[in-house]
């Protein structure tokens with residue numbers, strides 16, 4: 001990938017990476033050195049809009065300042081170690097980070113949009129029972145640079161495909177990790193996604209997905225206008241405790257109250273996307289659908305029904321198509337805006353819940369899953 005060689009300036013890992021800063025951060029950086037704050041817009045534009053990573057090519061900046069940036073900062077992003085395109089056009093990249101961990105990014109083309117699914121952490125600490133990322137355990141938060149690099153790289157590589165209409169028009173933080181547990185880095189990255197000097201995506205086109213970290217839902221609602229997706233998966237506390245362990249900490253009553261507060265804070269009329277993975281015989285009965293209707297009553301909602309994507313050892317099965325359709329109909333008949341998400345990219349393990357990267361687990365969780373298997377072999 002000749003066009004993606006990054007000017008690294010041979011500086012150490014502690015040196016400030018310009019990709020870690022949003023425009024506000026750059027303004028602070030430039031003011032501290034006595035420079036005009038509009039330098040920040042210029043640098044953001046070079047880096048993110050024009051894709052120029054070599055500070056010496058930033059020609060509207062004085063030579064003296066370019067030299068200073070060159071000696072004091074670096075511009076560094078992860079390396080692509082895997083790049084595959086599915087038969088349905090979905091494209092998946094595996095990015096290798098400096099510490100050897102790997103995360104995944106997925107591009108999903110549709111007729112009217114192109115959605116980039118971005119990771120926010122190496123692994124995930126939440127341990128949702130139906131998600132393979134959780135099985136990998138957790139290593140660390142991604143830096144702002146590592147999050148926004150996914151957008152930088154995908155934007156350029158999709159453009160290089162030169163297929164009419166193919167662009168990154170939407171970003172969803174639905175890859176590996178829980179974005180609201182990596183709050184500051186995610187907020188900075190979202191700022192860049194929505195900054196007109198960077199990616200210029202409108203607030204309707206950036207979605208942060210959470211399993212329900214209630215205090216952080218309040219905080220992000222105070223800071224940003226963007227779309228919020230809540231991974232619900234059950235409308236009853238007992239069932240949700242078994243699928244999303246975080247529910248023990250923030251049960252449904254608190255979660256739904258936080259959803260209402262979030263909606264009230266948004267400047268434009270907005271709604272929350274509720275994600276619901278349908279698991280055969282677990283959460284897909286008529287009664288489950290009726291409870292869901294009751295639960296979201298009064299909240300402007302879009303219900304996203306997701307057929308479960310199986311993975312080895314999950315212990316769950318995908319609900320039969322007829323069940324999915326029946327569940328859909330009960331919600332739709334009650335007047336809820338509901339969509340059934342099409343499974344995309346499963347032939348390259350790029351579908352929801354299949355993103356595993358390569359995580360040097362520090363939570364020791366993966367050992368819990370591996371031990372019985374080792375036991376069986378002996």
Ligand code: SAH
Nearest residue numbers: 131174178209210211231275308309352353
């Ligand atoms: N931690 C955040 C962001 C990760 S996105 C969150 O929980 O929202 C995770 C989404 O991937 C979940 O909403 C779920 O809809 C989906 N998902 C996870 N595992 C899945 C699986 N095996 N099959 C289908 N969807 C899955």
